[in-house]
Amino acid sequence: MSLMRTKSVEQSIADSAEPGRTLKRSLSTWDLMIMGVAVAVGAGIFSVGAKAAAHNAGPAVTVSFILAAITCAAAIMCYAEFATVMPVTGSAYVFTYATMGELMAWIIGWNLILELLMAASVIAKYWGVYLSDFLKAINIPLPAEVPVFGLTLYWGPLIVVAIFTLVLVLGTKLSARVNNVVTVIKIAIVLFVIVVGLFYVKAQNYTPFVPPSQPVSTSSSNWAEQPFLSFLSGSTPAMYGFTGVISGAALVFFAFIGFDVVATSAEEVKNPKKTLPRGIFAGLGVVTVLYILVTLTVTGMVPYTELAQAEDPSLASAFQLVGADWAVVVIALGSLVGLTTVIMVLLMGLARVSMAMSRDGLLPRTLSRTSEKRSTPARTQIICGALVAILAGFTPIELLGEMINIGTLSAFVMVSIGILVLRRKRPDLKPSFRVPFGPVIPVLSAVLCTYLMFNLATQTWVFFVVWLALGLAFYFSYGRRNSRLGREQKLRAEKELDSVELGG
Numbered sequence: 381m382s383l384m385r386t387k388s389v390e391q392s393i394a395d396s397a398e399p400g401r402t403l404k405r406s407l408s409t410w411d412l413m414i415m416g417v418a419v420a421v422g423a424g425i426f427s428v429g430a431k432a433a434a435h436n437a438g439p440a441v442t443v444s445f446i447l448a449a450i451t452c453a454a455a456i457m458c459y460a461e462f463a464t465v466m467p468v469t470g471s472a473y474v475f476t477y478a479t480m481g482e483l484m485a486w487i488i489g490w491n492l493i494l495e496l497l498m499a500a501s502v503i504a505k506y507w508g509v510y511l512s513d514f515l516k517a518i519n520i521p522l523p524a525e526v527p528v529f530g531l532t533l534y535w536g537p538l539i540v541v542a543i544f545t546l547v548l549v550l551g552t553k554l555s556a557r558v559n560n561v562v563t564v565i566k567i568a569i570v571l572f573v574i575v576v577g578l579f580y581v582k583a584q585n586y587t588p589f590v591p592p593s594q595p596v597s598t599s600s601s602n603w604a605e606q607p608f609l610s611f612l613s614g615s616t617p618a619m620y621g622f623t624g625v626i627s628g629a630a631l632v633f634f635a636f637i638g639f640d641v642v643a644t645s646a647e648e649v650k651n652p653k654k655t656l657p658r659g660i661f662a663g664l665g666v667v668t669v670l671y672i673l674v675t676l677t678v679t680g681m682v683p684y685t686e687l688a689q690a691e692d693p694s695l696a697s698a699f700q701l702v703g704a705d706w707a708v709v710v711i712a713l714g715s716l717v718g719l720t721t722v723i724m725v726l727l728m729g730l731a732r733v734s735m736a737m738s739r740d741g742l743l744p745r746t747l748s749r750t751s752e753k754r755s756t757p758a759r760t761q762i763i764c765g766a767l768v769a770i771l772a773g774f775t776p777i778e779l780l781g782e783m784i785n786i787g788t789l790s791a792f793v794m795v796s797i798g799i800l801v802l803r804r805k806r807p808d809l810k811p812s813f814r815v816p817f818g819p820v821i822p823v824l825s826a827v828l829c830t831y832l833m834f835n836l837a838t839q840t841w842v843f844f845v846v847w848l849a850l851g852l853a854f855y856f857s858y859g860r861r862n863s864r865l866g867r868e869q870k871l872r873a874e875k876e877l878d879s880v881e882l883g884g
Contacts (some may be wrong), residue, residue: 382482382860382866382869383481383482383483383860384480384481384482384483385481385482385865385866385869386477386478386479386480386481386482387474387477387478387482387485387740387865388478389465389466389478389806389809391865392466392468392474392477392478393466393467393468395468395739395740396468396469396647396739398739400749400750400752401735401739401748401749401750402750402755403469403552403647403648403732403750403755403756403757404551404552404553404648404754404755405647405648405649405650405652406551406552406553406556406648406650407552407553407556407645407648407649407650407655407659408649408650408655408659409654409655409658409659409662410560410659411556411559411560411659412642412645412649412655412656412658412659412660412662412663413658413659413662413663413666414556414559414560414563414564414663415556415559415641415642415645415659415663415725416638416639416642416659416660416662416663416664416666416667417563417567417663417666417667417670418559418562418563418721418722418724418725419638419639419641419642419721419722419725419726420635420636420637420638420639420663420664420667421563421566421567421570421667421670421718422503422715422718422719422722425570425635425670425671425674425718426573426674426694426695426696426711426714426715426718427692427693427694427695428631428632428635429441429445429632429635429671429674429675429678429695430675430678430687430693430694430695430697430698431631431692431693431694432444432628432631432632432675433628433675433678433679433684433687433693434684434687434688434690434693435619435688435693436619436620436624436625436627436628436631437590437620437624437625437627437628438588438589438590438591438620438624438679438684439585439586439587439588439589439590439679439680439684440589440590440591440624440625440628441625441628441632441675441679442672442675442676442679443625443629444625444626444628444629444631444632445629445632445635445668445671445672445675446668446672447625447626447629448629448630448632448633448635448636449636449664449667449668449671451629451633451825451828451829451832452633452636452639452664453661453664454796454821454822454824454825454828455640455792455795455796455825455829456639456640456660456661456664457813457815457816457821457825458795458796458798458799458815458821458822458825459471459472459475459639459640459643459660459795460643460656460657460660460661460813460815461799461811461813461814461815462475462643462795462798462799462802462811463643463646463652463656463657464652464653464656464657464811464812464813465802465809465811466478466646467646467647467649467652467653467656468646468647468736469644469645469646469647469648469732469733469735469736470489470644470732470733470735470736470737471492471640471641471643471644471646471729471732471733471736471791472488472489472492472640472643472791472792472794472795472798473485473488473489473492473733473736473737474736475794475795475798475802476488476489476794476795476798477740478798478802479798479801479802479805480794480797480798480801482742482860482863482865482866483855484794485742486737486742486851486855486859487790487848487851487852488790488791488794489733489736489737489742490847490848490851490854490855491786491787491790491791491847491848491851492640492729492733492787492791493730493733493734494783494784494787494847495783495784495787495788495791496641496726496729496730496733496787497730497764497767497768497771498777498780498781498783498784498787499637499638499722499726499784500541500723500726500727500730500764500768500772501537501767501768501771501772501777502772502777502780502781502784503719503722503723503726504536504537504540504541504723504768504769504772505534505537505772505777506719507536507537507540507716507719507720507723508524508525508534508535508536508537508540508772509524509536510712510715510716510719511524511536511716512524512536513712513715514709514712514713514715514716517708517709517712518709524536531774532774533773533774534772534773534774535773537768537769537772537773538769538772538773540720540723541723541727541765541768541769541772542765542769544723544724544727544765545727545761545762545764545765545766547724548724548727548728548731548756548761548765549751549754549756549758549761549762550754550756551754551756552645552648552728552755552756555724555728558724559721559724559725562717562720562721563721565717566714566717566718566720566721567666567670569710569713569714569717569718570670570674570714570718572710573674573677573695573707573710573711573714574673574674574677576704576707577677577678577680577681577695577698577699577707578677578680580680580681580698580699580702580704581676581677581680581681582680582681583680585679585680585681585682585683585684586679586680590620590621590622590624590625591620591621591624591684592620592621593619593620593621593622593623593624594619594620594621595619606837606838607834607835607836607837607838609831609834609835611838612834627835630831630832630835632671633832635667635671636664636667636668637784637785637788638722638725638726639660639663639664640788640791640792640795641725641726641728641729642659642660642663643656643660644728644729644732644733644736645728645729645732647732653811653812653813654812656813657812657813674695677695677698678695678698681698681699681701681702682697682698682701682702686701694711695711696708696711696712699711727761727764727765727768728761730764730768731757731760731761731764732757734747734757734760734763734764735747735748735750735757735760736748738760739864740863740864740865741859741862741863741864741865741866741867742855742858742859742862742863743859745862745864746759747759747760747763748760780843782836782837782840783840783843783844783847785832785833785836785840786833786836786840786841786844787844789829789830789832789833790833792825792826792829793825793826793829793830793833796822796823796825796826796829797822797826799815799822800819800822800823
């Protein structure tokens with residue numbers, strides 16, 4: 381069946397060498413590690429742990445982070461095995477194409493576009509807000525938005541997206557250098573905040589480590605904001621206790637989203653069979669340690685019950701509660717710097733996924749063209765930057781923030797299942813990294829990620845179904861007819877038919 385046609389591993393690797401559509405291998409293990417840290421450590425490091433402690437797990441939020449890191453590691457191991465077999469751009473899209481067929485590959489590629497486009501736009505929007513907050517903190521009042529011809533223009537996102545689109549067009553190695561410098565600066569700021577916060581830590585604030593369970597006081601009538609699982613089952617969500625630790629893990633898991641973007645750079649990595657696993661897991665290790673240190677600090681500085689009373693719990697809230705108001709300026713700067721590199725990595729990932737899909741003809745082939753001098757998909761990068769700038773600069777895109785999560789998790793599920801399919805179909809392949817314990821970890825990863833998807837808001841699922849419908853309409857009206865693999869198979873079938881007729 382044409383919808384299930386698969387593209388071989390060998391063909392994907394061969395296509396990556398097509399003249400005029402190739403990427404330059406220039407990234408090292410260090411570059412990949414920093415890329416992972418850059419995309420996972422943003423402004424959220426100062427807030428997501430505090431929110432999970434306040435409303436879900438209390439001081440046991442540290443356990444929530446460990447569980448989330450294990451879940452992420454299970455999925456990332458599957459990515460690493462795939463990437464060492466197929467070191468080409470496109471990440472989950474090309475992996476799915478090789479295992480489950482063209483239609484599923486299109487759906488995953490479409491979801492990756494959703495994830496990266498929404499993430500880059502939402503984070504660029506917040507970058508503009510944090511820039512305004514930082515300027516206000518140093519007594520330079522400058523609003524985040526200005527009226528332009530009857531529209532509200534958020535000027536910050538336009539500036540940051542334009543700058544990093546230009547950097548990415550100029551070359552992957554240059555963007556990696558910029559990313560490395562900025563990421564080291566933001567890690568230094570995070571460590572500074574942690575060290576200062578440790579001076580305010582009191583041991584009694586960690587007791588009880590796992591607070592007793594209690595029901596969540598939310599309106600059951602608002603079906604749209606309910607977790608989809610609660611909506612389906614009619615159950616009442618709970619906070620704290622064991623359930624709170626698990627729901628906290630579901631919340632903080634999204635602090636690790638972004639490592640799949642690192643896999644999209646596989647075609648630009650030197651010695652990918654060794655570099656990719658090392659870079660991905662080193663980055664995950666650094667991120668996990670940083671988040672655990674931040675949560676230990678915030679829950680040790682003030683009781684979780686005081687954090688729960690704050691309107692928007694964050695590390696800044698903890699410093700304010702202990703009277704260290706000056707730290708708000710440092711945290712505002714850390715948030716601003718933290719988001720900067722996230723935007724750049726997401727813009728790069730969006731262009732690389734689009735490039736991979738266009739190579740196969742599922743998107744217009746012109747999008748896979750690379751510049752002769754720098755070997756970057758300059759045209760696609762500029763188009764992606766323009767889309768992100770428009771969404772972030774002129775729309776309330778932050779309302780669709782959870783779409784990032786469902787797009788990522790759907791890709792995680794397919795890659796986890798895809799590893800099992802690849803092993804069964806191609807036992808001759810010998811990846812340099814192989815997920816241990818046979819099928820256990822891939823199955824566990826798929827189950828956990830599916831569970832997390834069902835913990836997203838019901839309205840997110842509604843938007844997701846609409847997005848999928850749009851994607852399927854595009855595929856059947858354009859992608860299927862222009863599929864490069866489909867045309868090659870049709871051409872071979874016609875030649876075989878001609879040879880049979882001549883032989884007859």
